[in-house]
Amino acid sequence: MVMQEVFKQLIKNEIAPLFKENGFKKKGNNFAKLFSDFAWTVNIQSSKWNTKEEVEFxxxxxxxxxxxxGMGYRKEPPKFPTEINSVLRHRISELKNEQDYWYKINLSSDLEKVKDEVRSDIENLVFPYFKKFQTIEDVMQEMKREEAEDFYGSDFDLTILYQVxxxxxxxxxxxxxAYNHYDYIQDREYIRDLADELNLSIDKQNTL
Known part of the structure; x- marks a missing residue:
């Protein structure tokens, strides 16, 4: 039995229907639930070290x-919202309070147990987490909270959303x-350009 096929069937028969029932659209191994100003996004990521005998995801x-x-990200938005192009990106590990959690399927796995665990984590961790975000203000508030806790993120994503x-x-x-924080000319030029696009001003009196 090739484990990659088992993995594909698990997505098709267990994971995809669960997201579909909750209003998500699917593209490949990506799922998105669309709202007027944002989308909840999920990616099922398989390990690059997978073999025929074992799959981790x-x-x-x-x-x-x-x-x-067009402003912070100087390109066209993707037609389908994806997790890799999102803010507030978190793995199931963080929702489970685990170090770096990967589900495993191999010849000795209890497949039903894996299915139950994945289903439970989506229903009891992923969906409740997403439900915190009902408005764009909820999103910005969480971005501000994570920024204060030094989570990785762009200096300018939240600034852009505030202005928009x-x-x-x-x-x-x-x-x-941000302008006062950066010393490199290239950084400051980028910030000036972005400020112009957002109709914000760089007050020279405060840049010393």
Whole structure:
């Protein structure tokens, strides 16, 4: 039995129907539930070390918004929202409070047990996590909270969203803080260009 085929069947018969029942669309091993200003995104990632005898995979989550494209991300947004192009990206490991969690399928695996675990994690961890994000304000609030805890993220994603959604004062303050933080000319030129696009100003009196 080739484990890659077992993995494909697990996605087709167990994972995909679960997401579909909860309003997600599917493209490959990616799932997205669309809202007016953002999307919940999921990627089922298989390990690059997989063999015929053993497959490992994990679940990645994110929040996608096309408002970052054309400004922060200088390209067209993808037609299908994906986790890799999202903010607030987290693996199932973090939702499970585990180190680096991967599900395993091999010849000695209890496949029903693996199915039950994956189903339980999606229903009891992934969906409840996503339900925290009902509005774009919820998304921005969580981005601000994670930023304060030094999670990895762009300095400018939240600034862009603040400006797009009318939080002009917050956007202005963040842009000035970023400009004062960076010393390299190239960084400052990028920040100036972005500020111009967002109709924000760089106050020279505060850049010393």
């Amino acid at each position: 994990t679940i990645n989550t994110g929040i996608f918004t096309d408002k970052l494209y 959604y009318g939080f002009n004062k917050e956007a202005q303050e963040r842009m000035m803080k």
